[in-house]
Amino acid sequence: SAQILRNLSEKTTLHQQLQNCFSVPDSPIWMDASTTKNCRELEEKVGGPLKLAEITGSRGFERYTGNQIMKISQTRPSEYKDTERISLVSSFAASLLIGDYAPIDLSDGSGMNLLDITTNKWSPECLEACGENLSSKLGEPVPSKQIVGNVSQFLVGRYNFSPNCKVIAFTGDNPASLAGVAPKLGDAIISLGSSDTVFSWLPRQNAELEGHIFVNPIDCDTYMSLVCFKNGSLTRERIKDDCAEGSWEKFSEYLTKTPTGNNGNIGIYFDVMEIQPLVQGIFRFDSADQKVSSFPPEVEVRAVIESQMMARKLYMELRGMHIGPDTRILATGGASLNRAILQVISDVFGAPVFVSDIPNSAALGSCYRAKHGLDGCDFSDVVLNHPQPECVARPTEGASQVYKELGKRYRKLEQALGSQQ
Ligand SMILES: Nc1ncnc2c1ncn2[C@@H]1O[C@H](COP(=O)(O)OP(=O)(O)O)[C@@H](O)[C@H]1O
Numbered sequence: 001s002a003q004i005l006r007n008l009s010e011k012t013t014l015h016q017q018l019q020n021c022f023s024v025p026d027s028p029i030w031m032d033a034s035t036t037k038n039c040r041e042l043e044e045k046v047g048g049p050l051k052l053a054e055i056t057g058s059r060g061f062e063r064y065t066g067n068q069i070m071k072i073s074q075t076r077p078s079e080y081k082d083t084e085r086i087s088l089v090s091s092f093a094a095s096l097l098i099g100d101y102a103p104i105d106l107s108d109g110s111g112m113n114l115l116d117i118t119t120n121k122w123s124p125e126c127l128e129a130c131g132e133n134l135s136s137k138l139g140e141p142v143p144s145k146q147i148v149g150n151v152s153q154f155l156v157g158r159y160n161f162s163p164n165c166k167v168i169a170f171t172g173d174n175p176a177s178l179a180g181v182a183p184k185l186g187d188a189i190i191s192l193g194s195s196d197t198v199f200s201w202l203p204r205q206n207a208e209l210e211g212h213i214f215v216n217p218i219d220c221d222t223y224m225s226l227v228c229f230k231n232g233s234l235t236r237e238r239i240k241d242d243c244a245e246g247s248w249e250k251f252s253e254y255l256t257k258t259p260t261g262n263n264g265n266i267g268i269y270f271d272v273m274e275i276q277p278l279v280q281g282i283f284r285f286d287s288a289d290q291k292v293s294s295f296p297p298e299v300e301v302r303a304v305i306e307s308q309m310m311a312r313k314l315y316m317e318l319r320g321m322h323i324g325p326d327t328r329i330l331a332t333g334g335a336s337l338n339r340a341i342l343q344v345i346s347d348v349f350g351a352p353v354f355v356s357d358i359p360n361s362a363a364l365g366s367c368y369r370a371k372h373g374l375d376g377c378d379f380s381d382v383v384l385n386h387p388q389p390e391c392v393a394r395p396t397e398g399a400s401q402v403y404k405e406l407g408k409r410y411r412k413l414e415q416a417l418g419s420q421q
Pocket residue numbers: 192193194195233234236237248332333334335336337338341
């Protein structure tokens with residue numbers, strides 16, 4: 001496959017030339033949750049979940065590449081053996097641009113349960129636990145700002161790229177978003193895309209069982225903390241369709257006209273298996289924590305936003321991120337266009353919410369990173385002209401107290417669901 005990639009003909013498409021190169025045609029994606037057994041095996045082999053978190057920044061997580069690789073090496077040994085190279089989506093996309101195998105960057109590479117985030121090298125124990133000769137299949141990881149090559153002859157010939165065009169290591173959506181919001185230390189970023197992800201810049205690593213620590217894409221001597229939730233916009237969208245006639249305007253109107261705290265009603269909506277907790281299902285409780293089968297539409301709308309945002313805050317705090325009235329919450333992603341949702345975030349977090357003119361922070365961050373890698377200057381110089389985000393919501397008086405109480409109840413209900421499954 002390396003030879004095919006290096007000798008692409010400009011006369012025909014990538015699809016035609018690469019279609020027989022994949023040892024596993026349908027790779028699992030990040031929503032896969034089928035590797036619990038592999039996660040426990042990896043944790044056990046390195047000395048327990050906290051030890052794995054100390055080495056790689058995370059205890060074993062189902063979607064992480066190391067556990068996915070272990071599953072394939074055990075269940076499809078001949079395909080595993082036949083595999084010349086294992087790429088992340090990010091490094092694969094960069095490989096297509098340079099016409100060669102591009103290395104995995106340290107930041108996206110932190111989401112694999114394989115990288116030692118202190119030495120910035122693959123962890124030998126993790127590699128050994130996940131598959132034979134894994135190191136040679138992965139290649140050496142590189143800092144996220146590294147130039148990985150020039151664009152391929154294929155792109156020059158077929159699409160008129162300049163042969164001098166350089167390619168910087170590709171990274172994941174979340175590290176790119178971190179770069180795109182030009183964060184200050186202490187900012188909490190909440191990305192409201194198909195999934196919801198919360199992250200922040202961390203000066204040092206601390207091992208926890210909740211969430212993840214990644215090598216920082218802007219500065220590989222520091223870190224970023226991250227917690228990802230599968231049930232984000234797609235769940236909100238489903239409730240908008242079921243309860244608000246498919247209209248975000250109606251959804252926002254319901255949100256605005258219902259009281260802070262939803263009269264004590266709590267709904268938990270895990271349409272798909274959540275990451276933390278590992279639970280699937282829809283659960284509704286009245287103010288006395290009694291299960292109920294349905295809510296009126298406007299209560300359902302507020303319930304989904306309140307419970308999602310209480311969970312985002314809870315896990316940020318469990319991950320060691322500090323949130324106080326002085327914290328800037330930087331909201332990005334598709335749902336950050338919705339001011340009614342942002343008001344609930346501000347009320348639940350007890351902190352002001354800011355948005356930028358450019359909601360697509362991952363794309364902007366990739367541009368900033370390209371400049372960072374190419375110019376070799378400090379990241380702070382790259383973002384000198386970054387537009388200041390606008391404050392769009394401040395906590396409503398009295399909301400903090402309401403969510404302090406509701407948050408405690410949410411935590412208990414969620415823990416009970418986790419222990420039942
Ligand atoms: N006005 C709105 N209110 C709430 N959510 C919205 C609104 N407009 C778009 N969205 C949500 O934004 C999501 C897309 O966000 P985006 O950041 O582009 O996602 P991704 O990058 O994960 O594909 C859609 O799933 C949609 O539900």
